[in-house]
Amino acid sequence: MPNWLLPENIADVLPSEARKIEELRRLMLDNFRLYGYELVMPPLLEYLESLLTGAGEDTDLRTFKLVDQLSGRMLGLRPDMTTQVARIDAHLLNRASVTRLCYAGSVLHTRPSGLHATREPLQIGAEMYGHAGLEADAEIQELALASLALAGFNEVRLDLTHVGVLRALLEQCPAAQRDQAKIHAALRAKDVPDLQALTKDYAPEVRDALLALPSLYGDIDVLAKAREVLPQLPGIAKALAELAALAASALGRAQVAIDLADLRGYQYESGAMFALYVPGLPNAVARGGRYDHVGEAFGRARPATGFSLDLRELARLLPTAERKHSIRAPWGNAPELKEKIAELRKSGEVVIQSMPGHSHELDEFECDRALVLEENGSNWILKNLG
Numbered sequence: 001m002p003n004w005l006l007p008e009n010i011a012d013v014l015p016s017e018a019r020k021i022e023e024l025r026r027l028m029l030d031n032f033r034l035y036g037y038e039l040v041m042p043p044l045l046e047y048l049e050s051l052l053t054g055a056g057e058d059t060d061l062r063t064f065k066l067v068d069q070l071s072g073r074m075l076g077l078r079p080d081m082t083t084q085v086a087r088i089d090a091h092l093l094n095r096a097s098v099t100r101l102c103y104a105g106s107v108l109h110t111r112p113s114g115l116h117a118t119r120e121p122l123q124i125g126a127e128m129y130g131h132a133g134l135e136a137d138a139e140i141q142e143l144a145l146a147s148l149a150l151a152g153f154n155e156v157r158l159d160l161t162h163v164g165v166l167r168a169l170l171e172q173c174p175a176a177q178r179d180q181a182k183i184h185a186a187l188r189a190k191d192v193p194d195l196q197a198l199t200k201d202y203a204p205e206v207r208d209a210l211l212a213l214p215s216l217y218g219d220i221d222v223l224a225k226a227r228e229v230l231p232q233l234p235g236i237a238k239a240l241a242e243l244a245a246l247a248a249s250a251l252g253r254a255q256v257a258i259d260l261a262d263l264r265g266y267q268y269e270s271g272a273m274f275a276l277y278v279p280g281l282p283n284a285v286a287r288g289g290r291y292d293h294v295g296e297a298f299g300r301a302r303p304a305t306g307f308s309l310d311l312r313e314l315a316r317l318l319p320t321a322e323r324k325h326s327i328r329a330p331w332g333n334a335p336e337l338k339e340k341i342a343e344l345r346k347s348g349e350v351v352i353q354s355m356p357g358h359s360h361e362l363d364e365f366e367c368d369r370a371l372v373l374e375e376n377g378s379n380w381i382l383k384n385l386g
Contacts, residue, residue: 009112009119013312015363020315021122025104027150028124028311035143037102037126042084044077044106051076054083054297056268062109077108081123082306083294089129090298098130104311114283118312125288125308129295132303134242137272137290138249144276144286144307145253151314157277158254159284160243161262163269165213165226168235173206183210187261190214205231216260220247223258242272268294271305280317285309323364326350327382329371340371340380 006012013021029039045051047068052060062079078084081103089099104124112119126143128136141158148156166187170176176183179198186195192214199207212229216222223240230236247256254276262275264287273289288307295302329341331353341351350365360367369382 020321021311024311028147032102032126037100040088040101040103045075048074048076054294064108079107079109085127086294087298090295090300100128102126121310122312123308124311127306129302129304136305140288140305140307144288153278155279156254158250159257159259159275161259162239162243162272164235164239165260168233169206169209173203176202213261220256323366325368326365327369328367329353
């Protein structure tokens with residue numbers, strides 16, 4: 001095997017793609033700051049027990065593990081930055097008021113999360129801590145939609161769901177609580193036969209409601225249907241009301257869909273959840289939601305909601321960036337030449353000095369001007385290259 005081959009679903013990022021990714025990262029982080037979000041940088045690896053605190057089994061399965069040669073303890077390479085940022089809020093910042101944090105960095109997955117997905121996503125996201133009201137969920141949803149708009153995506157579908165519906169149903173039936181993981185898996189797969197087999201001995205009201213969830217998918221009118229077919233429980237009524245409010249806040253900015261069986265992240269999410277889809281990608285390009293209980297694992301329960309997306313996956317969908325106009329200059333040590341080059345670069349121009357004896361092979365830059373010495377040899381001037 002050639003020694004330059006990379007593992008499956010791991011790839012180098014070449015110049016034009018890297019520039020797209022970096023420009024997206026800067027745009028989004030700058031926009032997060034306009035909303036008051038502060039940047040944090042969690043470490044790439046942590047002790048395994050800390051990294052998995054408050055996370056579900058799915059996170060454990062996605063985590064690369066290794067032994068620390070200094071302490072002998074198990075370390076994990078982060079598969080997600082959400083719980084790391086929750087730890088920072090709970091222990092390092094320890095603020096009593098609302099805290100808004102954002103982040104951007106590479107994460108690693110033992111397996112790809114979807115078709116053609118990389119195992120090394122470049123995750124960017126924003127989290128809000130300290131406010132339990134729907135206003136926080138609405139701001140995070142707005143920020144996620146604004147991030148896609150900045151990237152140039154105008155056709156966006158917003159899928160909404162709420163873990164409160166399923167949890168309210170499970171509370172009514174001890175047998176269902178014991179089968180929680182199996183029910184969750186069947187709902188995610190919309191596997192109605194498996195769901196029928198699992199629920200055959202449940203209370204009729206709970207069984208009928210669980211079997212109805214896979215069909216409660218569609219536009220915002222699904223919420224009216226859900227009120228008709230689901231039990232009149234306070235938890236369900238609250239969840240449906242919150243979904244209606246979040247759907248209304250997104251109208252005009254995205255096509256809104258409701259899917260009461262899409263419960264990815266159910267293990268640690270605690271309220272409304274959303275996924276964003278764009279043309280050209282079968283997987284969700286961004287996911288977010290409320291996860292109020294994660295902070296408990298770090299000894300400080302805080303209301304929390306946030307979202308994240310993979311910049312590498314997003315950049316793949318964008319057209320190749322136009323080559324940047326630049327200036328070709330000769331190599332030399334003359335003070336006048338160095339001064340002129342420094343002046344041009346300070347004004348924002350890209351100036352590429354030619355190495356002696358080499359031609360130009362540049363993917364990102366188009367040298368449409370050259371820095372040349374006037375015939376009288378007194379001044380360096382710009383000349384257009386035809």
